[in-house]
Amino acid sequence: MSLVLVGEESDVTAHRFTAEVDGHPVPGLLWRPAGRDLPRATVLIGHGRTSHKQTASVVDRAHRLAGRGFAVAAIDAPGHGDRREPDATEWPRPDQGRAVRDWHGALALLHDAAGLDLDRLGYWGVSMGTALGLALLAGDQRFRAAVLGLMHPDWPTPPGARIRADAAALGCPVLFLVNWDDQLVPRDSAFDLFDLLGNTDKRLAAYPGDHAQLPDEALAAAVAFLVERLDP
Amino acid sequence: MSLVLVGEESDVTAHRFTAEVDGHPVPGLLWRPAGRDLPRATVLIGHGRTSHKQTASVVDRAHRLAGRGFAVAAIDAPGHGDRREPDATEWPRPDQGRAVRDWHGALALLHDAAGLDLDRLGYWGVSMGTALGLALLAGDQRFRAAVLGLMHPDWPTPPGARIRADAAALGCPVLFLVNWDDQLVPRDSAFDLFDLLGNTDKRLAAYPGDHAQLPDEALAAAVAFLVERLDP
Numbered sequence: 001m002s003l004v005l006v007g008e009e010s011d012v013t014a015h016r017f018t019a020e021v022d023g024h025p026v027p028g029l030l031w032r033p034a035g036r037d038l039p040r041a042t043v044l045i046g047h048g049r050t051s052h053k054q055t056a057s058v059v060d061r062a063h064r065l066a067g068r069g070f071a072v073a074a075i076d077a078p079g080h081g082d083r084r085e086p087d088a089t090e091w092p093r094p095d096q097g098r099a100v101r102d103w104h105g106a107l108a109l110l111h112d113a114a115g116l117d118l119d120r121l122g123y124w125g126v127s128m129g130t131a132l133g134l135a136l137l138a139g140d141q142r143f144r145a146a147v148l149g150l151m152h153p154d155w156p157t158p159p160g161a162r163i164r165a166d167a168a169a170l171g172c173p174v175l176f177l178v179n180w181d182d183q184l185v186p187r188d189s190a191f192d193l194f195d196l197l198g199n200t201d202k203r204l205a206a207y208p209g210d211h212a213q214l215p216d217e218a219l220a221a222a223v224a225f226l227v228e229r230l231d232p
Numbered sequence: 233m234s235l236v237l238v239g240e241e242s243d244v245t246a247h248r249f250t251a252e253v254d255g256h257p258v259p260g261l262l263w264r265p266a267g268r269d270l271p272r273a274t275v276l277i278g279h280g281r282t283s284h285k286q287t288a289s290v291v292d293r294a295h296r297l298a299g300r301g302f303a304v305a306a307i308d309a310p311g312h313g314d315r316r317e318p319d320a321t322e323w324p325r326p327d328q329g330r331a332v333r334d335w336h337g338a339l340a341l342l343h344d345a346a347g348l349d350l351d352r353l354g355y356w357g358v359s360m361g362t363a364l365g366l367a368l369l370a371g372d373q374r375f376r377a378a379v380l381g382l383m384h385p386d387w388p389t390p391p392g393a394r395i396r397a398d399a400a401a402l403g404c405p406v407l408f409l410v411n412w413d414d415q416l417v418p419r420d421s422a423f424d425l426f427d428l429l430g431n432t433d434k435r436l437a438a439y440p441g442d443h444a445q446l447p448d449e450a451l452a453a454a455v456a457f458l459v460e461r462l463d464p
Binding site (some may be wrong): 178180187191194195200202203204205206207208217218 | 410412419423426427432434435436437438439440449450
């Protein structure tokens with residue numbers, strides 16, 4: 001249940017942890033600014049489908065955020081990363097309720113083992129990270145800001161009843177990212193999901209590129225948005 | 233032909249000027265950072281229809297930009313501001329070619345009378361300011377960055393042959409602003425114009441609100457974009 005130091009750089013430390021949820025291990029990573037007081041805010045990163053807690057884009061985001069003073073956590077979604085079955089041929093679209101329970105288990109562990117204050121939370125997850133993240137964020141007042149996007153309102157399948165309800169129940173400010181030439185999530189379907197977000201404190205930023213080809217300036221804008229809203 | 237000081241604040245001075253183009257006076261305003269060397273970059277502001285060179289939103293943008301070290305110029309479009317006929321009952325949709333000649337006349341005056349270096353230009357104009365601005369920007373390599381938006385590809389009337397050609401010929405990086413709930417320029421038509429922009433160095437930012445209800449964060453993002461691209 002404890003944290004194991006797995007990486008230490010001049011400005012960021014990384015720790016491995018394993019929560020236990022519904023009798024299953026949920027492996028995760030926690031990044032923290034090195035040599036600073038406990039961060040005032042924690043950002044959760046939700047990875048995309050086929051990806052995992054330690055994929056390059058997650059680690060990149062974690063370092064950008066820890067460098068700005070946030071604690072950052074990521075967990076493997078069901079069927080992904082360390083939770084992938086050895087003989088699996090493809091990656092599942094996890095049940096949203098299960099993904100929420102996983103996050104709640106991880107947050108409880110981070111509170112107990114790492115002393116993280118969970119009153120100021122942010123979330124950053126695009127693609128499947130948005131579908132699962134919306135379920136986590138809906139109605140949870142601890143979340144003060146979220147970076148979402150690259151997702152449509154029919155996940156996992158039409159009519160997407162849950163993702164639409166979750167979107168409508170979203171209470172925190174959102175920056176919603178779109179790839180203009182997204183082949184997997186055509187921009188019009190991404191616009192539909194943005195339109196469904198219940199909070200009017202939202203803005204959409206679109207950049208040329210196919211699915212998940214977000215330029216550096218999009219990542220920088222996401223960090224700036226979280227910093228401004230969460231004041232880590 | 234010279235500049236007349238009309239305003240002086242702690243950080244910005246404002247000057248009135250009148251260029252002469254095709255035998256007609258073209259009145260304009262120049263704002264400059266007070267007490268600094270000649271700015272390295274000049275941003276032209278193109279106002280919207282029914283508006284003019286000294287309308288509140290233009291003056292606000294000019295002060296934001298001059299405060300960041302830019303020279304800033306605005307002129308009245310044909311039929312607008314000081315160029316409005318006393319008995320006019322509505323505002324025209326000016327001919328794009330005439331608007332371009334007006335700007336070229338103003339730039340020549342600003343070079344001669346104010347010593348402005350015109351090698352590093354930016355442009356900020358939404359709504360009609362985009363329709364006329366695209367004509368000015370198309371193929372002109374002096375422009376290094378432009379903030380555009382709130383416009384569709386059928387201005388002044390379908391099929392909008394000139395605005396489409398100008399959009400395709402745009403060579404500089406663009407930040408394109410959209411109001412999500414725009415009744416005058418429905419967002420889908422704004423997306424169509426963004427799609428037609430020939431330069432792939434472009435990004436779109438959308439905010440809730442009806443036509444021209446851009447929140448402060450949109451204006452701040454526009455200033456940041458121009459600063460980053462033009463380094464005044």
